[in-house]
Amino acid sequence: MEALYTDDQIFIPIISDYGFKATFGNEANTLFLRRALQAFIKSDVPIKEVKFDKNTFEGITQDGRSGIFDLACTDENDNHFIVEMQYGDAPYFVQRMKFYALHKFNAMVKRGKFDYGTLTKIYCVAILANNILPYDDFHTLANLRNEKAELFDDQMTFVTVELDKFTLQDVDCQTDLQKLIYTMKTIHTVTQPTQFPKFWDEEWLKVAIDELDSRKMTPDEKASLEILIARNAESVKAESRKIKEAREAENLAVKTETVKNALFMGLTVEQCATLAGVSVDFVKSVQQQFTGK
Template identity: 25%
Template sequence: MTENTSRYIDPLTDFGFKLLFGNEPDKDILIEFLNTLFQGEKHIVDITYSATEYSGSYTKEKKVLFDLTCTGQDGEQFIIEMQRTGQKFFRDRCVFYMSRLISAQLPKGKDWNTPLKEVYLIGIMEFQFNNVDSNYLHNIALMNTDTGKVFYKGMGYKFLELPSFDKLEHELESDLDKWFYLLKNLSRLNKIPSFLDKRVFQKIFKIAEVSKLTKEQRELYESDIKAKSDWKGGMDWAKEQAAEQAAEQTQLNIASAMKKEGLTNELIAKLTKLSIEEIELITLG
């Protein structure tokens, strides 16, 4: 089933993500999602959505724009970010976002005599971290590297690495697995699977039906789908180009080695499929 003929929206588009997780009347969806992520570590009863644009405490500070932010009943703050592709400074940006929320808790000019509210960043990623284990959920905290014990419990990161989640329907063991499966596969489904029988999942399917979108919502969603399709096409083309260039470079390296061994240009061309002109341009070092 293609994106354009899907019965349900893609929750990994900007529109789909905010429709499901960013609406006040349906905030129980985000509450359930967060409680599942924290797996008993926290129990969130209620949330209040916050502004997604933050200017900072000082006029010269750079504005930041979050995908989604909310505050729990105890004052704890959550940033929920979607990231489609890996970026060189993605981790730096996540730390910067957290630092903004932390620094904002102390009013300008006030003494430092108050405990900080907890802050958490949840990153939903359509790419895999480099040089990190293959887990699909990464729980990051400030930790004593000598003892392995958590140094400070008031802040943390949870990264959902969607490409690393490859469980099939019969392999789903927990509600967390079901959330991962739903995020990855919602737009590919044409009916509600029997194993997604919790009330929150039933509600998501009801909201996510493309046929129930208003005309304006449909236009916004289709614009998002086109942007995602264009991005994917560009990424696929870049990968193909990189693979072709790597293959060509391999052939050039082989041709160079053959040339050093004294093989004729004609024989090298026959063996490597390179042109005589390309082989003549190879200089022996």
């Protein structure tokens, strides 16, 4: 995803590194984070306090944005939350979520909690700009279940939010989750206070919106924002190139294997080219390799 913020915008997008850290990572006032986490996990129990954790995963796995997740914290009951915002394509994001959660699980056990019955819960939350799951809903909450879809264990919960699937208008937003996702998708598009939905007057959202108001930033803060945006744009482009190159290499391997199998079956060069969707010259080059072997 390209840089989302331009000089003529009033509000910085939440779905940017700067916006995410200013809102979800606001250590001075955690009201927004606490209500957001409660909304993500669809809990009726308020989260009274959160404590930010050190990024213990840093250096284990790196991605195109120089970190493997954006935020980790625990609540007053020692439940663990891992939250990441992903802008670009994420073909293996489910596997990454499992890695984060299982690493946190292992770390909990190593700290001496060998009575597995006393282990607290782990919530792994992924906020994605693009779609990765074959479901219509923008919010997916998953636990370990049996073949009848009955709950097997809820010590680990995986939460996925796919922003592109959210299509509600402000007047249709009733729950905190809906209000949160609407805000994340639209705050940076607002240019006049008259465009504010009524629920933006709710204190937990006002805390976040105030942090995103570029008019309140000092010149140094604005300069830091521009530098961060430029760095992120380059990182995302680099990551996109890697994904594109990997897909092209995989596609080439599939076509090569198709041609080899077709030649082995006795098809003509022209038939092989049509079957694999490649040129005759490509088939001949594969044929030379095939014959040489």
